[in-house]
Amino acid sequence: MSRSPSLPDRPRLDLDPDMNEAERLEALRKHFERIVQVNDELDDRLDEAQSRRSDLREEVDELKRRNEALKTASLYIATVEELTEDGAVIKQHGNNQEVLTDLSPQLEDELEAGDRVAINDSFSVQTVLDDETDARAQAMEVDASPDVTYADIGGIDDQVREVREAVEDPLVNADAFREVGITPPSGVLLHGPPGTGKTMLAKAVANETDATFIKMAGSELVRKFIGEGARLVRDLFDLAGEREPAVIFIDEIDAVAAKRTDSKTSGDAEVQRTMMQLLSEMDGFDDRGEVRIIAATNRFDMLDEAILRPGRFDRLIEVPKPGPEGRERILEIHTADMTIADDVDFADLAADLDDYSGADIAALTTEAGMFAIRDERTTVRRADFDDAREKIETDTEGPVFNDGEFGRYQY
Ligand SMILES: Nc1ncnc2c1ncn2[C@@H]1O[C@H](COP(=O)(O)OP(=O)(O)OP(=O)(O)O)[C@@H](O)[C@H]1O
The missing domain is CATH 1.10.8.60 (Helicase, Ruva Protein; domain 3)
Structure with missing residues (x-):
């Protein structure tokens, strides 16, 4: 940065005792003129300094912004495994690297084992991620005992009966199906306009069979980072296995199971991967025990045939608007x-x-x-x-x- 030029000298008033009145007056007048001139110069310099100051302020703000952006761009996700006197043991997602890291006093009080955190390049914990930022929690809704009953659903009695046959009977009478030697339908697809009771139906089945209701929104699955959609599908089925009997409800399944398009963008490839994971989970479904899947869509026409093949969502139930x-x-x-x-x-x-x-x-x-x-x-x-x-x-x-x-x- 260039140094500012030095300030103008302070004007001096030299009055000779031998001066006559007129000379003194003249000296004073000159002194006054000089003072006004210096004052003007200082005013100009002040304006310059002020404008330079505001330029520098803007520069500082810009650097701060860039610094923040750099900080956020380089954060990784980790899980806190253990809190010790020397800091926290964290495990980075993806590479599973475990490190012991220092914590700020504020974070020390806030953190608990099991928390998901964001860490920077030097493994220092930047923030604790709440449930909102947890992709798994965001994409899934788990309800151990939903309170909807069949009696709460009006106008779609045939659909209620069909869903009960396809989903409830195999859960409640699993032995009868085994003895007769038939495999119940793996998945039931409910299709029809919005707000007709598809979610209610799935909740009611879970309630009446004392099963855990696990809902996953298809649209959430496709908004995640690369690889996360498929991982979430795996998590979903693992969770259902842990909580059986369980009813998995995949809402807006068209978001992951739409017909293949010609475009080869990475977004499409990601959706394809998520759908392949879903298909493979459904194909390996026989040994999953007491887990049933219900999916719903308002866009039946958009679904990929692959999802409707036998052994997958092969029981289609239309849920229309009521008469x-x-x-x-x-x-x-x-x-x-x-x-x-x-x-x-x-x-x-x-x-x-x-x-x-x-x-x-x-x-x-x-x-x-x-x-x-x-x-x-x-x-x-x-x-x-x-x-x-x-x-x-x-x-x-x-x-x-x-x-x-x-x-x-x-x-
Ligand atoms: N058949 C019905 N009987 C009683 N209430 C209903 C019925 N259908 C919808 N409702 C009411 O509308 C709300 C929304 O219904 P629900 O979420 O089950 O619809 P949906 O078909 O799953 O809709 P979407 O396709 O938009 O997800 C319910 O909570 C309930 O209050």
Whole structure:
């Protein structure tokens, strides 16, 4: 950096005692002029310094930003194995290298064995990763005892029966299947528009068979880093094996099992790897014991044939939007805990809810309750349902949340 030029000298006033009045006045005037000039020079220098200062500030900010970016770019993931007096023993993911590393006093209090952490090149722990950043926790939802029952599901009785046959019977009567010598279907695929009760069905089966419900969202699988999707699929099946009896529910399976495209991007290759892992887990399924798989999709037309081959998702169950009777039943289910006025006739109301899915009806009942509360009532009237309908249909331009062009499987 260049050094700043030296400051101008302070002006001196030289008054000779022999000077006459006029000479003194002249000397003072010159002195004053010099002072004004120096003042102007100093003002200019101050402006320059200030502008240089703001340039330097910007430079510092930029360097700070780059430093942060460099720091974050070079972090690795590790698991804390043990906390000792000398620091933490951590194991780096990927290469399984174990190291003992020092901890800052703040981290010492915060860390526990089993935590996932981010470490830098010199194995120093930078942050503790919470569940949000844990890919496994994010992609899977594990519920040891979901509380949905078959009675909570309305309008799709045939589908409930089919799912019970395909999933519940083999879990509950595993011996009978063995004795008769038949292999139950490995996987059941539920397909149909959003909000029709596919997730509820899977939860209800898990509940009624006392099985652990493990849900994995297909869309989460494809957002991960290279190799992580396949690892998550492996983890999913391992976890189900540990927790059997278990029901694995793979939602949005189209995200991993869409028809092969011609493009050769690495993203596609990654999705392919994840799907191959899923297929191989399903093929090796016979010895998995009491684990059943249910998958769901709103995009049946997009699925790769490979996933529908015998021994995989070979039992297909369409879960459609409910008809008028189904809608009436769903209305009854969702208003069971509400006080409903005598002027509400569910059959009549259901007839008006053409194209509503179960989820739309659930939203309608909540909205109707809100109208009653706004009016300081605890009883919900027909007018509240009508207001709710109007609100929902204006907010969403109708209850049809999914009218995309899905070829012959237009839901
Ligand atoms: N048949 C139904 N009977 C009663 N309630 C229903 C029904 N279908 C949907 N619902 C209500 O809608 C909510 C969402 O349903 P669910 O998650 O099971 O739909 P889904 O078919 O899995 O949807 P998506 O395809 O969007 O995942 C449920 O929690 C429930 O309140």
